[in-house]
Amino acid sequence: MTVEHVEIRPGAYADSVALLQVSRDVAATPGVTAAQVAMATELNVEVLQGMGFTLPAASPNDMVVAVRLDDESALPAALAAVDAALAAARKGSSGGEVTAPPRTTGSALRRAGGDLALVSVPGASALVEAMDALDAGVDVMIFSDNVPVEQELAMKRIARDRGLLVMGPDCGTAVVGGVGLGFANTVSPGSVGIVAASGTGCQQILALLDAAGVGVAAALGVGGRDLSAAIGGISTTTALDRLDADPSVEQVVVVSKPPAAEVAAAVEKYAAGLTTPVRFALLGAGQPDLTTQVEALLGDLGVAVPAWPTWGTPAVRSASGGTALRGLFVGGTLCDEAMLLAAETLGPIRSNIPLSPELALDSSLLEPGHLMIDFGDDGLTRGRAHPMIDPTLRLEHLAKVAADPETAVIVMDVVLGHGAEDDPAAGLAPAIAAARAIRDVPVVVACVGTSADPQGLARQAEALAAAGAEVHLSNAAATRRAIALATGGAR
Amino acid sequence: MSTTSLPRSLPSATPAAVAAVGADMFATAVADQAVPVERVDWTPPMDGTADDLATVAADPLRRDANALAVSRMLDVQAMLVGVAPASELLGLEKGQFLHAGPPIEWARTSGPLRGALMGAAAFEGLVEDPEDAAALFASGTEVSLEPCHHRSAVGPMAGVVSPSMWMFVLEDPATGRRTYCSLNEGLGKVLRYGAYGPEVLERLRWMRDLLGPLLGEAVAAAGPVDATAILGQMLQMGDEAHNRNRAGTLMLLRDIAPSLVRASRSSEEVAEAFAFMGGNDHFFLNVAMPACKLALDAARDVPGSTMVVAMARNGTDFGIQVSGTGDQWFTGPAQLADGLFLGDYGPDDANPDIGDSAITETAGIGGFAMAAAPAIVRFVGGTVPDALATSRRMREITISENNRWPIPVLDFAGAATGIDVSSVCRTGILPQINTGMAGKVAGVGQVGAGLVTPPASIFPAALAELARRTRDRA
Secondary structure (H helix, E strand, O other): OOEEEEEEEEOOOOOHHHHHHHHHHHHOOOOEEEEEEEEOOHHHHHHHHHOOOOOOOOOOOEEEEEEEEOOHHHHHHHHHHHHHHHHHHHHOOOOOOOOOOOOOHHHHHHHHOOOEEEEEOOHHHHHHHHHHHHHOOOEEEEOOOOOOHHHHHHHHHHHHHOOOOEEOOOOOEEEEOOEEEEOEOOOOOOOEEEEEEOHHHHHHHHHHHHHOOOOEEEEEEOOOOOOOOOOOOHHHHHHHHHHHHOOOOOEEEEEEOOOOHHHHHHHHHHHHOOOOOEEEEEOOOOOOOHHHHHHHHHHHHOOOOOOOOEEOOOOOOOOOOOOEEEEEEOOHHHHHHHHHHHHHHHOOOEEOOOOOHHHEOOOOOOOOOOEEEEOOOHHHHOOOOOOOOOOHHHHHHHHHHHHOOOEEEEEEEEEOOEOOOOOHHHHHHHHHHHHHHHOOOOEEEEEEOOOOOOOOHHHHHHHHHHOOOEEEOOHHHHHHHHHHHHHHHHO | OOOOOOOOOOOOOOOOOEEEEEOHHHHHHHHOOOOOEEEOOOOOOOOOOHHHHHHHHOOOOHHHHHHHHHHHHHHOOOEEEEEEEHHHHHOOOOOEEEEOOOOOOHHHOOHHHHHHHHHHHHHOOOOOOHHHHHHHHHHOOOOEEEEHHHHOEEOOOOOOEOOOOEEEEEEOOOOOOEEEEEOOOOOOOOHHHOOOOHHHHHHHHHHHHHHHHHHHHHHHHHOOEEHHHHHHHHHOOOOOOOOOOHHHHHHHHHHHHHHHHHOOOOHHHHHHHHHHHHOOOOOOHHHHHHHHHHHHHOOOOOOOOOEEEEEEEEOOEEEEEEHHHOOOOEEEEOOOOEEEEOOOOOHHHEOOOEEHHHHHHHOOOHHHHHHHOHHHHHHHOOOHHHHHHHHHHHHHHEEEEEEEEEEHHHOOEEEEEEEEHHHHHHHOOOOOEEEEEEEOOOOOOEEEEEEEOOOOOHHHHHHHHHHHHHHHHO
16 A cells, blocks of 8 residues: 655755755665655645645755655665665765866867877878867878878968968878977987978988988978979978078978979979078989988088998899899888889889889789889778888788799888887898798898987897898998899899 | 968977877877877767868868857857847737747647747737637747747747747847847746646736836846856856856846835835745846857857857757858757656656757856856766866867856866867767756646757758858858
8 A cells, every 4th residue: 555754854955956866766766656855945845746745834944755655664765765865965976087088189289288280090080180280370290191182282271371381191200309200210400401202211311311420400291292283392392491490400301202393393493592402302213312312412511421331241142043123112212212223224113103004013912023012002001000010911922022933132121210110120030031041032121210219220230131131221222232133143 | 382471480399299189109109209298089070071071171261260250259248238028129029929949830849839839829818728829829820930049039948938028138238239038937837848827827927017027127227237247157156057047046136136126116016026036046047048149149150160159949959050151050859858857757758858048058158067066967967077077078069268257166267168060070079958858748847957968960960061151162
């Protein structure tokens, strides 16, 4: 039989919100069919009467506890629930407060007051995050792949109008105030400023300058497409202005993958009007390689050109022959440079980033003739990390190429610095040794890094040399040696 | 090819701090070089919005448009300057009814809006018995429905305004622009919750015959009351000005009390009015709402601005209007609030979200200022840390903050202000609204209170229109 219990608790008080919670908790107690704990205000009295409760006289300063029970036996549990719920309402939460992290680049900049944003979200969202930085009046570096070119143009135009710099996309290297961003080497401070429309091209220059004892004031990566006709060198121009205005910069060098001729001409014209001398190291057929450009730069600076470091014993041709040069690269610009050099001597070279479209390599990545593969190209990084972080794919291919009797020589690059894997030689040295155990095919490595890099240039180079590789700091020098080894038997 | 602006900073200078979004390895590499890094907790945007987000983000008008919209809003001083009948203020004629939310026809109206319209029809003498009004509205011949927002007005819950109802008048002295809102009836069985019984109509008549004229006389005598300033003080006193208006009500009474006492009414009548207003903790809500609308209306119609200028519900649809898209409403189904119920009522008794009162959240208070009113968070069985987290989270989707409305417990950070359609689509964070719950059956009245959000779909819809307009301009 249903039982009602109504009691007035004079002077007891809790706020109405707390009491709604208390009522809900009590109503959920077994044996309770309805419950209302409330201050006896006019409104609440009406509510209680509406629920069918009969109330004694009470003032708005009294608390009413009204419960309807299945039977009398449920009353003690119900009243205990009332007291527990009221106690809980008074006690509040013991939960600590944690400040949630920012959800947008704009929020992060607002909180931290930063002066630079790094964007590496998927390409479709890169502009949106980058615009937060430009709206906040700070420069942005974009590591994202697959940013639509029209979006790159849009944000670079806005940045130009606001005197800001967009670094990237698709060129993961910069050194700003001695801090390496993305894939960058540790260099000493100095007087050279670098504008780079090429990530690994920039790293080659950093490595060679470091070996020559020349420091770097800043390296600004402007995106692999910046000197294309579509973008028109917008960020290159801004970066040149920045370096020109920086009193610590005495000499500027611009490095790029093969640019659009008219854009290169316009940027060169613009650079001629600046106070600071600017040297252009633009890759292309018939153009000097990067090492030659750095040597010229050292001449500009009045610094003697050192003997570029090498490690290991000079490689020799395999007794088992072979005629083809096989290049396995992680750096797109280093692959480009090697192809440009090799093509002069060897003729057409097939590649996944071919110098001309008819030289495109199929997805097997293994065809007859000279081959150069860029494992860092977008087509080979879908669904996996860049080979500077995850070397698996290249290591697998090294074994296949070594086993191919047509292979006369293998040329590879290893790129050190921030962002790259912690110890590339740990995986590559055994793989080279294993490859050479299959056939005694010569392996020439360009090991691009500086002595202060986290991985240690000498340690890495020596480990590779110990595995049987001939190791150079200069990619051009390594490539020339590989060409010589490839042609040594063909002649 | 030449740049006109001066270089901003020296490339050889070390960054003071860096914001990093995306792959953590880049952030880690910078942090390893002893540069402070603020990492973004990035998630992909709402489905299908990536292209429109990029289009709108690259709109050359957007940044300055949003800055202009917010600054116009923040510059508004909302002064309570009068109280008068809707017929006089809005030219509302017999048979014309205003309601909360986006436009709606009778056939799609929810229970509480129907109940309120039926009650209002009886109050205006169009029918003797409110029950007879349903046929009147169904025929649609002698009556018309129009959103409050289309007449510079706002109304809580059903938001029904008829010609004889008295309204608060808020004015921005700098521009002379005005907004309006009816007088608050109190809690329980009231018209705005869809109740239309005899006691409801009796109260409306008393408000028409005594309260309205008395307030009109008192406000005129007291001179303009600074509602914007009261709102700022309320946040220091535990109100968030949507579900808690206790301090605001008392401050309004304090400001007009001398004039009320001096008014040409018997002391018994004045006492009645005092008791009514003092006994209704939500009395100030109907001043807070038009004050918010007055500020937000200043932000309207800035081409390229992605700022939300109104959020409103009619009990069926939830609609938003955006500065850069004119008077267009973007609507989706109103949601059910999550909260606590009065008496025996439960979730099955509640009507979906209703009312123009989300104008408070649109302006940065209400659910956005939860941290100022921790008591409100218990409506959903939450905690004080929840309230702090909510107010901070709302800043992730707003363009700015309002320094005139600081929140003490957040170290006096200004209320998160100017909801950005793009930020909502980017983060998936929906505006948090504190609300009362009306019974879904006409005539029932209030059944509870709780927390609710807009339907997510209306933000991508608004974004798509913003993107369309951006492309048309390009």
